[in-house]
Each structure stands twice: as structure tokens, then as C-alpha cells.
Amino acid sequence: MKNSMLELKNVTRSLGKWNLGPIDISFLQRQITVLIGPSGCGKSTLLRLMTGLLWPDSGMVTFVSKPITLETVQSIRLKMGYVIQDGGLFPHLRAGENVSIMARHLGWDKMRINQRLNELLDLVKLNPDFMGRYPAELSGGQRQRVSLMRALMLDPEILLLDEPLGALDPMIRSDLQHELLRIFHDLKKTVIMVTHDLSEAAYFADTIVLIADGKIVLSGTYGDLLENHQDSFVSRFINAQRQPTETLTRSTA
Numbered sequence: 001m002k003n004s005m006l007e008l009k010n011v012t013r014s015l016g017k018w019n020l021g022p023i024d025i026s027f028l029q030r031q032i033t034v035l036i037g038p039s040g041c042g043k044s045t046l047l048r049l050m051t052g053l054l055w056p057d058s059g060m061v062t063f064v065s066k067p068i069t070l071e072t073v074q075s076i077r078l079k080m081g082y083v084i085q086d087g088g089l090f091p092h093l094r095a096g097e098n099v100s101i102m103a104r105h106l107g108w109d110k111m112r113i114n115q116r117l118n119e120l121l122d123l124v125k126l127n128p129d130f131m132g133r134y135p136a137e138l139s140g141g142q143r144q145r146v147s148l149m150r151a152l153m154l155d156p157e158i159l160l161l162d163e164p165l166g167a168l169d170p171m172i173r174s175d176l177q178h179e180l181l182r183i184f185h186d187l188k189k190t191v192i193m194v195t196h197d198l199s200e201a202a203y204f205a206d207t208i209v210l211i212a213d214g215k216i217v218l219s220g221t222y223g224d225l226l227e228n229h230q231d232s233f234v235s236r237f238i239n240a241q242r243q244p245t246e247t248l249t250r251s252t253a
């Protein structure tokens with residue numbers, strides 16, 4: 001039986017008039033969990049609650065059974081690699097400076113930083129020359145790789161990725177999907193990843209968590225999701241994901 005890495009117990013949070021929860025969920029060690037659901041359903045809010053960037057109104061978030069509190073949040077955050085939606089690279093820092101910012105803050109020496117940078121460049125298959133460029137001088141796919149390197153710099157125990165492949169063209173997206181899954185398997189880390197895309201969720205996930213309007217509708221395998229057509233939201237969500245291709249096929253036939 002695998003142990004829980006991160007757990008949300010009865011978590012609620014209001015943002016203006018919108019309410020999230022109550023959410024109960026446990027993320028198991030070395031599992032890949034994908035959070036999926038329509039825009040505005042609360043995926044990014046959930047990640048912010050898990051990383052201690054947002055506090056629950058009630059309930060508790062625990063990391064390896066330790067509650068995330070004002071006292072523990074800083075040390076726990078160092079064990080989490082987080083890629084926010086759109087990457088969040090600092091535009092005024094070069095890629096290498098973006099990746100190493102926390103390590104420098106923690107006082108790592110130059111040699112250790114360079115050694116780790118080289119390991120990560122190998123892992124994400126990026127040319128070292130790109131480390132001297134500003135984010136605006138990189139392609140979308142290159143920026144995603146740099147964001148991932150930054151999240152991995154301190155060798156975190158868990159990776160939280162908010163739409164890491166969003167806004168990429170389909171071919172680059174497909175290449176990066178394969179790369180990312182290889183990286184997850186090589187690193188053997190616990191991964192929580194957000195996506196809009198059902199086929200991407202099916203490709204990555206050990207467990208898919210479907211969210212609607214701040215609540216978990218279903219948590220299970222891709223097969224569980226497909227079998228749950230009796231739930232009207234699940235079947236509407238699945239059909240909505242299929243529609244674009246069918247529409248395209250009809251209009252070009």
C-alpha cells in the first residue's frame with residue numbers, strides 16, 4: 001500500500017461569491033494524478049491551496065502527514081516543485097537565473113548550481129546556450145522546459161504542474177508530452193498535474209480527478225471516467241471533449 005504524500009481534509013475556500021469544497025483527497029507517493037475540469041472550476045485554486053499560497057477557510061492540508069501551517073509552510077515549500085499556469089518565469093532574469101534563483105537564495109555555491117543546471121539540461125534536453133537568454137527570447141516549448149527545470153532545481157519530493165503544456169502547438173505539445181512522461185518515470189516523483197485536455201489526462205494519469213464548480217465529481221482511472229456516463233456532468237464533459245474533432249471532420253468532409 002502506497003503512502004499519502006499530500007492530503008486535503010475537508011478543505012473549503014471562498015473567493016468572492018465562488019465556493020470551493022469541501023474537498024477530501026489524498027495523493028499517493030509516486031503516483032501521477034491529473035486534475036481536469038472546465039475553465040473556472042477551481043483547478044489552479046486547488047494547487048494554490050496545496051502549495052500554501054492560499055489558505056483554506058476550513059479543513060486542513062497535510063504534506064507527508066504534517067499540517068501546512070504558517071510555521072511549516074516555508075520548509076514544506078522547498079520540497080515542492082511548482083509550475084504555475086503560464087510558467088511564471090521572471091521576464092527580467094535570464095533562463096539560468098530563473099532556474100537557479102532559489103538555490104542562490106539558499107546559498108548554494110557556483111559549482112553545485114552549475115552541476116545541477118547541467119543535470120537538468122540533460123534531463124529536459126535543452127541546449128545550455130539557452131540559459132543565457134531572457135524568457136522573451138525563447139519559444140513557448142523552450143520556456144516550458146525552463147519552468148520545469150526551475151521546479152526541479154531543488155530536487156523536490158512532489159511536482160505540481162498547472163497546465164504545463166498549455167498554449168503549445170499540437171506537434172510540440174505531443175513531443176513534450178512524451179518527454180514529460182519520460183521525465184516523470186525517470187524521476188519517480190509524486191506528480192499532480194492540471195490539464196484541460198482529456199486525452200492528455202488519459203495519457204499521463206494513474207488517477208484522474210474530475211472537478212466541476214469547486215467540487216470533485218469523480219476520482220478514478222480513465223476507464224472509471226468512461227464508465228460513469230450515468231453522471232450527466234461526466235458524460236457532458238466527455239462529449240464536449242470529443243466534439244471539436246467531429247465538427248472538424250464534418251465541415252471538411
Ligand SMILES: Nc1ncnc2c1ncn2[C@@H]1O[C@H](COP(=O)(O)OP(=O)(O)OP(=O)(O)O)[C@@H](O)[C@H]1O
Binds near residue numbers: 018044045046085
Ligand atoms: N482572487 C480571486 N478573487 C475572486 N475570485 C477568484 C480569484 N481567483 C480565482 N477566482 C475564481 O475562482 C474560480 C476558480 O478559479 P481557478 O483559477 O481555480 O479556475 P481553473 O479551474 O484553474 O480555470 P482555468 O482552467 O481557466 O485555469 C473562478 O470562478 C475564478 O473566477
Ligand SMILES: [Mg+2]
Binds near residue numbers: 043044045085162
Ligand atoms: Mg487554472
